[in-house]
Amino acid sequence: MTTDATPASATAARPVRVVIVDDHAMFRAGVRAELAAAGAGTVDIVAEAADVDSAVAAIREQRPHVVLLDVHLPGGGGAEVMRRMPAAEARYLALSVSDAAEDVIGTIRGGARGYVTKNITGPELVDAIARVADGDAVFSPRLAGFVLDAFAGSIDVAAVDEDLDRLTEREREVMRLIARGYAYKEVAKELFISVKTVETHMSSTLRKLQLSSRHELTRWANDRRLL
Template sequence: MSTLRVAIVDDHAMFRTGVRTELESSADRVEIVAEAEDVDSAVAAIAEQQPDVVLLDVHMPGGGGLEVLRRVPSSAKTTFLALSVSDAAEDVIGIIRAGARGYVTKNISGPELLDALERVAGGDAVFSPRLAGFVLDAFAGTIEIAQVDEDLDRLTEREREVMRLIARGYAYKEVAKELFISIKTVETHVSSVLRKLQLSSRHELTRWANDRRLI
């Protein structure tokens, strides 16, 4: 097998360094040809280096992984493996619909990540069992994707974060601590989310999110 040329796209420098160190321990199988921390630098690096696989963070400044996929020409031979701390259905389904070949979460081990990169480069689709279930449900019609996208488009990225934590049962104080914002700001975001989704309570929000596999 020839050496796999990989680009790492993530807005956290320490994470990129960790991934690079892990993958370079298998230098006979992987060569890191580029790193990028946002959408613009990612698109430029991909155009210049034309890597075999891009390890693509879903949430980044400037539009995230979705924007990278939109801006890379469809004629490019590069394959994309999405990588994120999020295992929410809308993130998984959205990035796959945009063109990623697989989706793994950041708790993946080094050997598992190397295997995933090689598998997507070889044409396989790679997901953890839980995430694969989201994709299968989407194609089976169990998750109403159009409705999910339309509703979520009404929310800002921060409102989505707050919504998911509230739906998981976090108290306002816990949400504030998790996101490094004030309790008052959490209350404001929750009110906005409920208004935009036309819901009247946390209970309805939890049921709404659970029905759409967002938690």
């Protein structure tokens, strides 16, 4: 006999029960539409959540096979969801705009079975969900390299974590975009904040990291493979 919490491979004909966790309603709607089109009959979206508390409640109530989990969430981030609802309760597939090494490695350490970025296509996401439900580990190709490098010791994860611990979650987001060459106005548009707020976060980031310019910040982030 199986239960709804049994992985999809054990339930054969049953669709994979999925909870979507992301703090942007429009993105959740887009994922739902993509999965409905590409995964009709194979994926059943049983709930959505926008922050840590609602995600934990949805997972506890719905007992999904797979949780599509954003890395950065109000209330503590994806890692906090996995801490409160361990992998024994569901299998986690990170679906994030971030492809930074520290996010990938930290999320896998937290218990996720895979990590893909938000430029993934609908059919690719359906395939990734099915594979994670079956117990496989799934990564976008570039992100798999981060994980291998971390375990091989090529990335000093401890040093990266120590530096990043000085920054708030929003400062990390601003830092990464600025280091990639975004203008302040572009960062503001991307993160739905004002240009003034971007400037404030940038000043705070440079001060905390003891850097003096965006050029030094780019070099700092590149040396740590955060871009």
